[in-house]
Amino acid sequence: MLDKSTLNQPKLPTKGIEPLLSLRGIEKHYDGQTVLDHVDIDLMPGRLLSLIGPSGCGKTTLVKIALGLLKPDGGEVTRAAGLRIGYMPQKLVIDPTLPLRVDRFLQLAEHDKTLCLEALTETGVAHLINRPLRALSGGETQRVLLARALLRKPNLLVLDEPVQGVDVTGQEALYQLIADIRTHLHCGILMVSHDLHLVMAATDEVVCLNRHVCCHGSPEQVSADPAFVELFGSRQALYTHHHDHHHN
Amino acid sequence: MNIDFLYFALAAGLGIALLAGPLGSLMVWQRMAYFGDTLAHGALLGVAIGLWLSLSNDLAVLLTCLGLAGLLIVLQELHLLATDTLLGILSHTALALGLVALALIPGARVNMEGLLFGDLLAISKTEVFTIWVLAGLVLAGLGYWWRQLVAVTVHEDLAQVEGVPVRRVKTMQKLMLATVVAVGMKVAGVLLITALLIIPAASARRFSHNPEQMAILGSVIAALAVLLGLTASWFLDTPAGPSIVLAGGVLFGAASLSPKAD
Numbered sequence: 265m266l267d268k269s270t271l272n273q274p275k276l277p278t279k280g281i282e283p284l285l286s287l288r289g290i291e292k293h294y295d296g297q298t299v300l301d302h303v304d305i306d307l308m309p310g311r312l313l314s315l316i317g318p319s320g321c322g323k324t325t326l327v328k329i330a331l332g333l334l335k336p337d338g339g340e341v342t343r344a345a346g347l348r349i350g351y352m353p354q355k356l357v358i359d360p361t362l363p364l365r366v367d368r369f370l371q372l373a374e375h376d377k378t379l380c381l382e383a384l385t386e387t388g389v390a391h392l393i394n395r396p397l398r399a400l401s402g403g404e405t406q407r408v409l410l411a412r413a414l415l416r417k418p419n420l421l422v423l424d425e426p427v428q429g430v431d432v433t434g435q436e437a438l439y440q441l442i443a444d445i446r447t448h449l450h451c452g453i454l455m456v457s458h459d460l461h462l463v464m465a466a467t468d469e470v471v472c473l474n475r476h477v478c479c480h481g482s483p484e485q486v487s488a489d490p491a492f493v494e495l496f497g498s499r500q501a502l503y504t505h506h507h508d509h510h511h512n
Numbered sequence: 513m514n515i516d517f518l519y520f521a522l523a524a525g526l527g528i529a530l531l532a533g534p535l536g537s538l539m540v541w542q543r544m545a546y547f548g549d550t551l552a553h554g555a556l557l558g559v560a561i562g563l564w565l566s567l568s569n570d571l572a573v574l575l576t577c578l579g580l581a582g583l584l585i586v587l588q589e590l591h592l593l594a595t596d597t598l599l600g601i602l603s604h605t606a607l608a609l610g611l612v613a614l615a616l617i618p619g620a621r622v623n624m625e626g627l628l629f630g631d632l633l634a635i636s637k638t639e640v641f642t643i644w645v646l647a648g649l650v651l652a653g654l655g656y657w658w659r660q661l662v663a664v665t666v667h668e669d670l671a672q673v674e675g676v677p678v679r680r681v682k683t684m685q686k687l688m689l690a691t692v693v694a695v696g697m698k699v700a701g702v703l704l705i706t707a708l709l710i711i712p713a714a715s716a717r718r719f720s721h722n723p724e725q726m727a728i729l730g731s732v733i734a735a736l737a738v739l740l741g742l743t744a745s746w747f748l749d750t751p752a753g754p755s756i757v758l759a760g761g762v763l764f765g766a767a768s769l770s771p772k773a774d
Contacts, residue, residue, distance in 0.1 A: 328669070332672075333673070351669070351673040353669055356666075362541045362723065363717065363722055364666065365722060365774070369666065372671075373663075373674055398774070422673075
């Protein structure tokens with residue numbers, strides 16, 4: 265089902281540019297519960313798409329389907345030819361019995377240590393190359409994970425909650441870094457977040473997910489959308505997990 | 513006095529020690545001690561099956577361990593129970609089944625102590641040869657898949673996205689473990705073989721800055737435990753397998769006193 269559907273896929277109205285990744289009518293069920301209900305997403309080259317939604321809305325499931333880690337129960341995933349995905353997982357837990365320093369961690373993806381150092385320089389943490397992973401702070405760990413994603417020379421970056429475990433000033437710096445990387449590498453970015461306000465500045469497109477796509481558009485459009493306001497409260501209110509949105 | 517048996521014992525012990533570093537490290541990192549125990553206990557059933565079908569003992573044990581590893585992989589993927597509970601049930605059921613099956617075979621005369629704790633000093637030239645051939649194969653496999661094995665240990669999803677065939681790598685690791693357990697039961701018996709794999713790797717942790725150091729140092733410590741254990745066994749007339757494991761335990765204790773590397 266995956267990948268082979270490119271030929272019979274109808275052309276999308278995007279001025280002849282093929283999306284890096286196209287999800288059509290994605291469905292996923294667990295134990296009779298619908299987790300994803302006909303989700304459509306297109307990610308264009310060079311664009312930054314933020315996927316937002318409350319906990320348990322299916323963001324992680326959708327990301328795993330996009331990455332090919334999970335098979336959808338319905339719908340189609342189409343990946344552009346020559347797609348190279350750099351993935352930054354939500355969390356990295358290193359067992360204390362595993363001695364692992366940043367250099368060896370990166371070398372799991374790329375043998376060449378010079379390239380590893382370059383990637384670390386790009387994410388601003390070259391000085392950590394000989395540090396044990398377990399000794400890093402939240403922000404440092406995220407930057408090392410981002411460096412590993414960059415080693416793949418990706419044209420699509422998939423970032424799952426990239427600022428998790430990072431303090432507020434660190435979060436802004438990290439979002440700025442992600443925006444810079446996008447400009448520099450010209451890659452598409454699919455970013456999962458649960459806070460629209462922090463990602464707004466850098467984001468081209470927002471998809472608000474709550475099992476189905478609640479609303480979709482530019483950050484300004486989405487933040488004014490009644491479905492978004494209903495899901496997250498007014499734009500001024502900071503994100504809460506309160507959920508009063510009903511589905512049939 | 514002919515002391516060939518001592519050389520055979522040493523050769524067999526060192527063959528397993530060679531693998532104890534890398535394979536034991538993977539077991540420690542992935543918390544697979546219980547999985548190893550389950551396979552080892554199943555080896556006893558393999559002995560019973562071998563006697564029942566008049567198969568070669570080595571072959572029956574190897575096939576039983578591989579089959580059990582396959583069964584465990586399938587059961588874990590079905591997520592019927594928490595892995596810990598599943599192994600807790602299967603591990604001791606397999607041990608009990610092996611003991612009962614051996615008792616039921618008419619006229620079976622087995623050296624139960626040898627099966628449970630190893631009978632290293634009675635090991636034959638052919639058995640040493642089998643151990644080294646299989647150990648060589650497993651070592652080659654570990655070398656070939658090493659980077660992928662470590663990548664899977666660190667983060668399965670990340671490894672998968674980067675193109676590592678996670679499922680195949682995990683399956684191969686478990687089959688390699690089953691092979692080593694099957695041949696290693698000659699050295700330390702079904703009750704102690706897991707300890708022989710895990711203790712040296714755990715001892716090496718304190719001196720290691722990266723996964724490879726821990727794997728290599730683990731093998732060195734395992735070899736040291738084999739030498740010390742066999743020496744003790746020779747001079748004190750203690751059973752070889754338990755002496756080796758005990759030597760490993762003493763080395764672990766000594767290692768724990770030194771400052772931690774990372």
